[in-house]
Amino acid sequence: MTGKRAIPVHNQANSQNKQTSMTKNNYLKKERLFLLSSILAFFSLVSCQKQPNIIFGNTYVGDNNGANIVVVDTSTVKMATVFLDSTATAGTGYLQVGQLNDPYFGTITSRAYMQIAPPSGASIGVNDEYDSIGLIMLFKKSNPFYGDSTLAQTIMVNQVDSLYQLGSFQYSWSSKNVLPVDPAPLGKATVLIAPNIPFTSQGIGDTVKIPLDDNMGKKLFTMIYNNSDTISQSAKWMDWFHGLCISSAGVQSTQTGGIYGFDDTAVVMRIYYTKAGVYGTPAYLDFRLTNKSFQFNNIKVDRSGTPLAKLNVPNPPNVPVTPPSTGSDTLAHAGYVQTSTGLNVKLTFPFINSIALRPDYLSVLRAQLTVRPDLNSLNTNWKVPPQLTISYTDLHNGIGASVPGSAGVQNGNLVIDYLNLPNMYYTYDVTTLIKSLITNTDPTALQEGVMLNVPSPNSTNSFARAVLADYSYPVNQKITLSVYYISLYPHN
Amino acid sequence: MNKLTIFITLLSISSLGAMAQNNFSPYSQMGIGDLEDGFYNRTSGLSNTGIAYRSNRFLINNNPASFSALTDQYFTVETGIRGSVVNYYGTPVDKAATQSGDITFRKLAMGIKLSKHWGSSIGLVPFSTQNYEFNVPYFLQGSSAEVANQYYQGHGSVNKAYWANSYEFFHHLSIGIDAGYLFGELNQKEILQNPGTGASLTSTTNDIYLNNLYIGYGLQLYGKLGKKWDYSLGATFSNKTDLFASTNRTVLASDSSTLQNQELTQNYLTLPMTYGFGIALTHKQKYTFLADYKHQSWNDVAGKNVYPGKDYTLGNSDKGSFGFEISKKKNFYNSKVELSYFQTGLYYGNSYLQINGQQIKDKGVTVGFGVNSLKSPLAYNIVLQYGIKGTQANNLIEQRYFNITFVVNYGAIWFTKGKKYD
Numbered sequence: 045m046t047g048k049r050a051i052p053v054h055n056q057a058n059s060q061n062k063q064t065s066m067t068k069n070n071y072l073k074k075e076r077l078f079l080l081s082s083i084l085a086f087f088s089l090v091s092c093q094k095q096p097n098i099i100f101g102n103t104y105v106g107d108n109n110g111a112n113i114v115v116v117d118t119s120t121v122k123m124a125t126v127f128l129d130s131t132a133t134a135g136t137g138y139l140q141v142g143q144l145n146d147p148y149f150g151t152i153t154s155r156a157y158m159q160i161a162p163p164s165g166a167s168i169g170v171n172d173e174y175d176s177i178g179l180i181m182l183f184k185k186s187n188p189f190y191g192d193s194t195l196a197q198t199i200m201v202n203q204v205d206s207l208y209q210l211g212s213f214q215y216s217w218s219s220k221n222v223l224p225v226d227p228a229p230l231g232k233a234t235v236l237i238a239p240n241i242p243f244t245s246q247g248i249g250d251t252v253k254i255p256l257d258d259n260m261g262k263k264l265f266t267m268i269y270n271n272s273d274t275i276s277q278s279a280k281w282m283d284w285f286h287g288l289c290i291s292s293a294g295v296q297s298t299q300t301g302g303i304y305g306f307d308d309t310a311v312v313m314r315i316y317y318t319k320a321g322v323y324g325t326p327a328y329l330d331f332r333l334t335n336k337s338f339q340f341n342n343i344k345v346d347r348s349g350t351p352l353a354k355l356n357v358p359n360p361p362n363v364p365v366t367p368p369s370t371g372s373d374t375l376a377h378a379g380y381v382q383t384s385t386g387l388n389v390k391l392t393f394p395f396i397n398s399i400a401l402r403p404d405y406l407s408v409l410r411a412q413l414t415v416r417p418d419l420n421s422l423n424t425n426w427k428v429p430p431q432l433t434i435s436y437t438d439l440h441n442g443i444g445a446s447v448p449g450s451a452g453v454q455n456g457n458l459v460i461d462y463l464n465l466p467n468m469y470y471t472y473d474v475t476t477l478i479k480s481l482i483t484n485t486d487p488t489a490l491q492e493g494v495m496l497n498v499p500s501p502n503s504t505n506s507f508a509r510a511v512l513a514d515y516s517y518p519v520n521q522k523i524t525l526s527v528y529y530i531s532l533y534p535h536n
Numbered sequence: 537m538n539k540l541t542i543f544i545t546l547l548s549i550s551s552l553g554a555m556a557q558n559n560f561s562p563y564s565q566m567g568i569g570d571l572e573d574g575f576y577n578r579t580s581g582l583s584n585t586g587i588a589y590r591s592n593r594f595l596i597n598n599n600p601a602s603f604s605a606l607t608d609q610y611f612t613v614e615t616g617i618r619g620s621v622v623n624y625y626g627t628p629v630d631k632a633a634t635q636s637g638d639i640t641f642r643k644l645a646m647g648i649k650l651s652k653h654w655g656s657s658i659g660l661v662p663f664s665t666q667n668y669e670f671n672v673p674y675f676l677q678g679s680s681a682e683v684a685n686q687y688y689q690g691h692g693s694v695n696k697a698y699w700a701n702s703y704e705f706f707h708h709l710s711i712g713i714d715a716g717y718l719f720g721e722l723n724q725k726e727i728l729q730n731p732g733t734g735a736s737l738t739s740t741t742n743d744i745y746l747n748n749l750y751i752g753y754g755l756q757l758y759g760k761l762g763k764k765w766d767y768s769l770g771a772t773f774s775n776k777t778d779l780f781a782s783t784n785r786t787v788l789a790s791d792s793s794t795l796q797n798q799e800l801t802q803n804y805l806t807l808p809m810t811y812g813f814g815i816a817l818t819h820k821q822k823y824t825f826l827a828d829y830k831h832q833s834w835n836d837v838a839g840k841n842v843y844p845g846k847d848y849t850l851g852n853s854d855k856g857s858f859g860f861e862i863s864k865k866k867n868f869y870n871s872k873v874e875l876s877y878f879q880t881g882l883y884y885g886n887s888y889l890q891i892n893g894q895q896i897k898d899k900g901v902t903v904g905f906g907v908n909s910l911k912s913p914l915a916y917n918i919v920l921q922y923g924i925k926g927t928q929a930n931n932l933i934e935q936r937y938f939n940i941t942f943v944v945n946y947g948a949i950w951f952t953k954g955k956k957y958d
Binding site for chain 1: 560562565566622624626628629630632633634635636668669670671672674676677678679682684686688724726728737738739740742787789790795796844845846847848891933
């Protein structure tokens with residue numbers, strides 16, 4: 045028997061189990077720690093997610109792998125000038141008076157017809173004395189003017205010599221209407237008007253005063269004094285004093301001239317008299333515009349000696365339903381816009397279908413029309429219209445709905461810079477039109493296009509005009525249709 | 537078993553949807569993209585050196601002949617996740633933004649020992665990935681002044697679903713076959729944008745669908761060298777394979793209406809013949825030394841391929857790697873059980889892309905640590921990898937990447953009889 049005590053098997057087994065268990069526990073703790081730290085490492089990477097900025101790869105992209113955008117700016121734009129034999133010049137608000145000698149558009153003469161009415165309820169005392177009679181016209185700063193303002197013009201006033209009434213089947217007055225006048229003028233005055241100030245050479249501010257015939261003035265004075273029926277009854281007045289015609293005596297053929305627009309509410313025929321009294325008080329009686337819709341401007345145009353001499357015009361009395369057009373090839377390779385004298389420009393795109401026939405053509409992205417004035421045709425005297433509206437038109441040469449742009453009606457976005465003429469051009473978004481035409485093979489589609497015209501109210505109030513370059517001009521001066529289409533080369 | 541079912545189901549769902557790589561990879565726009573050369577398994581810490589490696593627990597899909605080494609009646613599931621941070625260097629890189637990072641699932645595989653000599657594995661692994669985007673100014677054709685912005689984007693992946701079988705002969709030879717099915721989609725998008733507003737003017741999307749069978753073969757020869765050493769020699773081979781490629785092209789207008797939706801003529805992208813050799817030497821079942829060499833003969837198929845793009849060529853790809861492992865084992869109940877292991881490796885190789893006169897190289901080192909759980913049937917492996925891909929020469933891009941890979945293995949003995957004790 046030994047002194048040592050044998051370790052019971054179960055204790056030994058327990059001891060071994062304990063050891064194994066402890067080792068296991070330690071190992072399990074390490075395992076959990078290992079797991080946790082791995083997960084933490086992953087989460088820290090999540091927070092690093094971002095993308096670098098690298099310009100690489102573009103040189104290795106294959107050709108024709110994807111759709112491209114192709115610009116075609118060589119598609120033919122046919123230009124023609126459409127002539128309207130008359131324009132609506134009644135009740136525009138302005139009496140247009142003057143003469144222009146335009147090397148492109150010819151000699152343009154405008155005269156204004158108006159009816160006036162005597163003052164109502166006027167009375168004159170027995171001792172009141174007649175002084176004079178004159179026509180007063182105010183030229184305000186915002187009034188329309190076109191031409192050379194450095195030249196004086198002689199403005200004449202004539203009396204209308206016939207009944208001032210519309211003809212049979214005539215519903216309004218237009219630019220081609222003429223009323224006979226007494227060849228002896230009631231009065232005239234030569235005046236230079238500076239429209240931008242405004243100021244006249246008569247030295248009375250913005251006023252033009254034309255002395256009229258004293259005989260007529262005295263007669264009117266007496267009729268007012270006598271309270272004549274002619275004065276007090278409108279029909280009798282119109283029957284006796286039909287109206288006035290205000291016109292220019294003209295300018296020399298070598299001079300540019302100008303046409304001035306006088307506000308119709310600021311034109312009066314005035315009788316000056318002195319009211320009897322201790323000191324005598326100056327007084328006046330005004331004969332003002334009446335029947336505004338009967339105020340119209342007659343516009344006469346002589347295009348001889350200009351490119352427009354070859355303009356296709358109808359022979360009266362035959363007035364065709366479709367306004368005639370004349371191609372730019374006939375008119376010195378240009379189109380002519382002066383809506384107030386009946387000229388608008390029509391543009392068509394006869395070969396636009398050929399783009400859709402290209403093997404790589406998919407769809408029109410957008411189309412832009414750039415219209416450029418002839419650089420020789422514009423300067424500070426011959427200013428282009430600040431706006432040209434673009435409208436749909438067809439074989440009937442009418443002015444349809446306006447061609448909408450992204451912001452609605454399009455007027456050309458002209459940047460006015462007379463010091464840098466090549467920068468002055470009109471641009472239009474014609475995407476919708478081109479999309480409809482490019483796949484339209486109907487023969488009538490060849491006559492569908494757009495009309496460029498001066499928008500209202502300048503269509504009647506302004507003589508600003510534009511000579512538009514057609515396709516034959518040099519590249520940076522001609523009219524251009526830029527079609528952007530989506531291109532994809534076909535793959536087998 | 538219920539926990540296992542849930543585990544596998546969750547992994548399947550998440551891994552199928554998350555094989556795509558998020559890190560920008562500038563070279564992936566060429567060829568078939570970045571070819572995957574990682575296995576996300578026990579060999580990840582060895583720089584994926586494992587053609588000759590055999591394991592009784594882990595799925596060594598480096599060589600299909602390895603599955604016969606699984607323990608009898610053993611069932612295992614493995615999945616791998618990789619987190620990656622990449623720094624970009626070179627002239628094309630904006631110094632203000634040079635880094636990107638992502639986390640992606642990389643692998644899901646199952647293996648089972650069907651009989652004493654027959655091991656089998658099925659799985660889903662990545663084959664190649666594509667992820668790039670860049671902007672370039674684009675001059676409208678027909679104009680010398682008007683510019684749009686051209687935005688390129690490409691992403692997608694080709695994956696391989698495989699069923700590999702391996703049979704052992706004479707306890708020294710194992711032959712395996714990996715029947716794989718490659719499938720995937722590469723989406724390449726080009727968008728022409730308004731340079732001011734960024735609005736799309738037109739967009740072209742090319743969806744390339746790739747698929748075909750892909751067969752690989754493997755062989756391992758193994759045995760003892762004296763009393764203390766074990767050896768293993770391995771070889772793998774895949775023949776030239778045509779990947780069926782069908783491309784669908786869609787062109788959209790600025791208002792997203794479809795201008796063209798066309799299925800292009802189907803063609804084939806040819807994968808080259810590949811082969812590899814490996815050797816593994818283990819000392820006292822503790823220290824293992826490994827080496828691998830792999831080759832892909834892209835020269836033979838470069839002319840046959842019609843990959844999109846230009847100004848790059850395909851060339852033979854070679855890769856060599858070395859690995860070293862220390863396995864810590866302990867005796868438990870009269871059997872040796874591996875508790876943990878430490879691994880390290882290094883690799884160097886040429887990719888199949890030649891750009892600007894440079895063949896893109898890839899080199900790096902790995903360190904791994906694995907733990908086999910005693911309480912559960914799980915084993916975990918975490919691998920740190922640092923590598924450099926590409927070059928800054930000739931206006932190319934060098935990518936310095938740091939990866940953390942996490943591999944989880946579930947293993948259990950199936951089809952046993954009698955009660956089981958903890």
